[in-house]
Amino acid sequence: MSFSTLFPALDTCTYLNTANAGVLSTSLQDWRSAHDADHLTAGSDLRIKHSSIFTELRHNLSLLFGAEQKNIYLITNFSSGFNITLDGLDRGHRFLLLTGDYPSLNYAVISRGFIYAEVPMCADLEDQILAAIETYKPSVFAFSIVQYISGIRFDPQFIKEISTTYPDLILIGDGTQFCGTAVFDFSSSGLDAVISSGYKWMLGGYGNGFIMLSDRLKNQLYQDRKNLNLPDTSILGERSNLSVIFEPGHLDTLCFGSLNQSLIYLQSLSLHNIERMSQSICGQARTALYDRGLVPxxxxxxxxxxxxxxxxxxxxxxxxxxxxxxxxxxxxxxxRLSFHFYNTRKDLDHLLSILDQKN
Known part of the structure; x- marks a missing residue:
């Protein structure tokens, strides 16, 4: 199956860079153009016409990732969502981090003065994490589900093992390099939060993201604000304190509508098929690169x-x-090379032909 008609960027180069940014589709560009045309002619009525976007997006995220819709909040990117989450936690928490993890993750914890320890990246990473949990006894383990440099992915069963063995440990996962690549059910994952930007594997363009929370973590956040009354205005409707904290002000109908359109497309393919296609080409690449001594x-x-x-x-x-x-x-x-469902054997062969050149 060729996707280049739908994703024109694929015809301009061998695109092995989805981990940097996903490509936009012609159907999404058509929707965005129609949205802006509405804005041009409708003015303030645009938000009335597109008012259902945010509820529909939360619903589609719930369907795709198995999270309760009431526990999904819309954010502009991973960093903003993670920072908001950290600011709602008690300062007495002890964090476990991974050395060399995504800078916006580690820096956000360290710069706030939380007590923390780090596990270095190594061949027996999972064993070292379990050992660190035993000795350091953190209350929060924050990590990227897929490491942005090495591509190391944590096995879902390992995450569940941590959750079962250490039920009081809060698990926060950065899903930016994971969400959109594989089948995932948040409710059974053992994670208390998954926070993700939408512009990479979700193909939603910039300026959008989401956070999914467990009931347990949701109830722990912003304890000092739980009994505060929200402003008495009809604009807020029936929003909760946490909704106002994660989603302050107006949400952008173009950005979040773009993510919603991409979700509809991903749902039409199904995450099962996306995972099958991307793992197939990436598996072929991994084997070929290992044979050339380029993968350990x-x-x-x-x-x-x-x-x-x-x-x-x-x-x-x-x-x-x-x-x-x-x-x-x-x-x-x-x-860093990254392969999504739209990458083909032709892409891989082109890459290998260059790597095999002697001069």
Missing amino acids: QSLINRKSQSTIINLPLNSSMIERLASNHVLCSNRGSGV
Whole structure:
């Protein structure tokens, strides 16, 4: 199946950069153009016409990821949602972090003065995490479900094991490099929060994201505001304190409508098929790159695989990839490749042909 008609960017290059930003579809561009045309002619009536977008988006997120709609909030990106969450937690919490995790995650915890410990990235990462939980006894473990540099993905059963073994430990997952790549049911995941931007694997464009909360964490946030009365205005309707905290002011109908349109498309494909297609091409890539000595055995042996691969390439090879229109990203000490459902064997063969060039 070719997706280049729907995603024109795929015809301009070998696009292995969804971990940086997902490509936009022609159908989404049509919707966005119609939305802005409405704004041009309708003025303030635009929000009346599109007032159902936010409820529909929460509903679609609930269907796609198995979270309760009442526990889903719309945010502009992961960083804003995570910061809001941290500011609602008691300052006595002890955090466990991963060294080299997404900067907006670790920095947000450290800069607020929370007590924390870090687990270094290593081949036996899961064992080291369990050991750190036993010795350090954190009250919150915050981590990216898929690591943005290495592409290491935590196995869902490992997360459930932590949740079952340490039921008082709050688990907060950054889902930005995960949501939209695989089947996921939040309600049975063991996680207390998944926070994600929508512009990468969700293909929703910039300026949108979401947070899904467990009842337990939801009840712990912003304890000092629970008994405060909201302003007496009909504009707020029946919104809760937490809704006003996570979603202050007006939400952008263009940004969140774009995410909603992309969700409708992803639902039409189904996450099962998306996972099957992306894992197929990424698995082929991983094997071919391992055969060339570019992927370590430790990555090959991992039970759960993401759709991100990081290669240790020199500067001349990086320049060669760019000159041959392979779009990827420098991350960490290597080059990050990312494969989504729209990537093909032709993309992989083009990549391999460049890597195999001797001069």
